[in-house]
Amino acid sequence: QVTLKESGPGILQPSQTLSLTCSFSGFSLTTYGMCVGWIRQSSGKGLEWLTNIWWNDDKYYNPSLKNRLTISKDTSNNQAFLKITNMDTADTATYYCARRNYGGYDYWGQGVMVTVSS
Amino acid sequence: DIQMTQSPSSMSVSLGDTVTITCRASQDVGIYVNWFQQTPGKSPRRMIHRATNLADGVPSRFSGRRSGSDYSLTISSLESEDVADYHCLQYDEYPYTFGAGTKLELK
Numbered sequence: 001q002v003t004l005k006e007s008g009p010g011i012l013q014p015s016q017t018l019s020l021t022c023s024f025s026g027f028s029l030t031t032y033g034m035c036v037g038w039i040r041q042s043s044g045k046g047l048e049w050l051t052n053i054w055w056n057d058d059k060y061y062n063p064s065l066k067n068r069l070t071i072s073k074d075t076s077n078n079q080a081f082l083k084i085t086n087m088d089t090a091d092t093a094t095y096y097c098a099r100r101n102y103g104g105y106d107y108w109g110q111g112v113m114v115t116v117s118s
Numbered sequence: 119d120i121q122m123t124q125s126p127s128s129m130s131v132s133l134g135d136t137v138t139i140t141c142r143a144s145q146d147v148g149i150y151v152n153w154f155q156q157t158p159g160k161s162p163r164r165m166i167h168r169a170t171n172l173a174d175g176v177p178s179r180f181s182g183r184r185s186g187s188d189y190s191l192t193i194s195s196l197e198s199e200d201v202a203d204y205h206c207l208q209y210d211e212y213p214y215t216f217g218a219g220t221k222l223e224l225k
Contacts, residue, residue: 046205105154
């Protein structure tokens with residue numbers, strides 16, 4: 001059974017760095033072809049793809065966030081991580097991690113709401 | 119970036135209706151399109167993968183079609199549990215891009 005769960009601070013101030021953890025089970029990021037991605041959704045708005053990390057440590061980022069994103073993984077503990085620097089109120093959103101395989105994103109976490117406020 | 123132009127943005131529907139939502143890709147994305155269903159406060163649920171394939175556990179009243187760069191999700195005989203937001207995604211080329219979403223509302 002595949003599950004993913006995001007965790008993070010909930011609230012932070014402008015200019016701070018957001019650190020999120022995606023803890024997953026039921027698959028391994030050492031398996032050929034496996035990938036975990038991060039997607040976010042502002043309240044009442046659409047979905048925005050942020051980044052992917054693959055089993056071979058290839059990483060891809062959305063250039064719209066310039067160089068603010070860093071994705072990493074800990075395969076021993078079945079976790080993926082997202083850091084976003086210089087957070088702004090515009091980054092207030094629900095952040096999801098999801099497993100990506102040949103058929104796109106098949107399993108999603110429940111999401112973690114992040115509020116940026118002074 | 120590839121634009122996924124999704125229409126309509128909202129639709130007023132009745133139970134039993136056949137509903138079609140469309141995404142047009144600004145460039146060729148092949149078969150690499152997902153459709154997701156999302157209800158308030160929930161995570162997106164994959165309904166269709168590789169443009170036309172029904173995801174596991176999805177009712178057969180859902181179907182996906184591709185015609186060139188146009189992708190559609192059709193719900194036949196709409197049921198109350200189908201009233202939700204729907205999103206398309208292209209995962210052919212980075213950055214992946216979503217459509218703006220379609221909100222189904224009951225008349």
